Amino acid sequence: MSEKRLAQSVPTPFELIPIIDSTNQYLLDKQESLESGSVCISEYQAKGRGRRGRQWVSPFGSNLYLSMYWRLEAGMAAAMGLSLVVGVAIVEALQELGIEGVKLKWPNDLYYRDKKLAGILVEMSGQAGGAANLVIGMGMNLNMSEQVTGIDQPWTSLSEVVDTPFSRNDLVVAFIKAWQAALEDYELRGLHGFVERWNQHDNFLGREVKLIMGQREIKGIVRGIDATGAVLLETERGIESYVGGEISLRKASD
Numbered sequence: 001m002s003e004k005r006l007a008q009s010v011p012t013p014f015e016l017i018p019i020i021d022s023t024n025q026y027l028l029d030k031q032e033s034l035e036s037g038s039v040c041i042s043e044y045q046a047k048g049r050g051r052r053g054r055q056w057v058s059p060f061g062s063n064l065y066l067s068m069y070w071r072l073e074a075g076m077a078a079a080m081g082l083s084l085v086v087g088v089a090i091v092e093a094l095q096e097l098g099i100e101g102v103k104l105k106w107p108n109d110l111y112y113r114d115k116k117l118a119g120i121l122v123e124m125s126g127q128a129g130g131a132a133n134l135v136i137g138m139g140m141n142l143n144m145s146e147q148v149t150g151i152d153q154p155w156t157s158l159s160e161v162v163d164t165p166f167s168r169n170d171l172v173v174a175f176i177k178a179w180q181a182a183l184e185d186y187e188l189r190g191l192h193g194f195v196e197r198w199n200q201h202d203n204f205l206g207r208e209v210k211l212i213m214g215q216r217e218i219k220g221i222v223r224g225i226d227a228t229g230a231v232l233l234e235t236e237r238g239i240e241s242y243v244g245g246e247i248s249l250r251k252a253s254d
Contacts, residue, residue, distance in 0.1 A: 009173045012068075012180065014039035021047040023067035024123055024137040031125070031133045036071040039176055045139075062144045062157075064168065066175060067137040070183055076124055076132040080243075081191050081229030083108035083120045086136055088197045089182035090118065093174040099162055103203035106222075106231045106249050110140070111203045114251070115156035117141055136179065142168065191229055199224035208252040209233070211242055218242075219252055 013035055020026055020042040027040050042065045072079055087104045094102050103111045110118040118140035126132040141157040158166065185193065199205060204222040211218045211233065220233035220240075230243035 009169070010039070010176055012037040012039055012176060014041060014176075016041045018043045020045055020065075022137075023065050024121060024135050027067050027069045027135045028123060028125070031069055031135070034069045036069065037180055038069045040067045041065065041172060063142050064138070064140045064171060066140075066172065067135055068176070068179055070134045070136060072124075072132040072134055072187065074132070074187065075128075075130060076126045078190070079122070079124055079132050079134060081194075082122050082134065082136065082186070084198055084225065084229050085182050085186045085191070085194050086120050086122070086138070086179060088194050088201065089178040090120075090138065090175060091201045092197070093178035096178075097166070097170065097174055099158070099166070101161060102201075104198060104201045105203050106225065107229070107247075112156050112161050114203070115154040117156055117158065117161070138175070140171075142171075191227055195225055195227055204249070204251075209249055210252050210254075212248040212250065213242075213244070213246060222249075 015026075017023075017026070017040065020040070022045055023040040023042050025047070027034065027038065045065050084104075084107060087108065087110060090110060091102050091104060094100075101112055102117060105111050105116075108120040108122075109116055110120075118138055121137045122134060123137070124132050124134045141155060143159045144155070144157045158171075182194075202222065202224055205224055206221060208219065208221050211220075211231070218233065218235065220235035223232040223234050223239055225231055226241050228241070228243060230241035231247075231249065232239055232241055234240075
């Protein structure tokens with residue numbers, strides 16, 4: 001990536017750090033001095049992490065590691081569903097670049113042909129009654145080698161999605177602009193307006209899946225998300241909603 005070219009196109013403070021422990025952690029450590037919308041981009045993460053503290057495999061120069069700091073004045077309670085909003089923004093940004101077929105997996109992944117392309121991690125801090133300090137991170141596979149180990153699920157790279165070469169700089173600029181627009185919209189209207197857009201891109205809409213919650217497993221057909229960001233599952237008991245940080249959604253056959 002070209003720092004000079006990005007500086008001419010990115011409408012927000014950013015740092016391009018070739019090697020870093022974690023782009024999310026870097027912004028979390030600096031949040032008191034950051035302007036809302038500040039971005040950190042890296043070529044390699046030594047300690048990349050995903051949801052529930054899992055390791056995010058982050059080989060050098062193969063992928064995109066991008067994090068943004070955002071101050072949400074409405075507070076921590078208003079941040080529910082933020083990964084859904086960012087997911088919609090990413091898919092729509094890719095579409096504007098002519099990249100079609102990328103789908104969303106509740107609550108924070110992007111898929112292509114049932115394989116994981118990217119993951120979103122939202123981390124926050126703050127106090128009751130005050131603003132929430134959010135760090136939104138994304139790791140997207142761009143040109144990852146098939147020789148990479150340590151990944152326990154089917155995955156793909158953006159190079160498998162598109163037939164022609166793509167610009168990493170263009171991707172970064174598109175994502176930053178899309179995130180900013182989505183977050184500003186979210187601050188004004190919450191999830192209203194994002195639910196239908198999410199459901200249009202839901203990878204598992206109308207398909208049978210299983211939800212894993214600790215030792216409990218529930219099978220049903222995905223019917224999208226509701227106004228709170230909960231996933232809707234049609235079971236023999238009817239349509240039920242599920243939301244929470246310890247739920248894993250998988251194909252019924254997995």
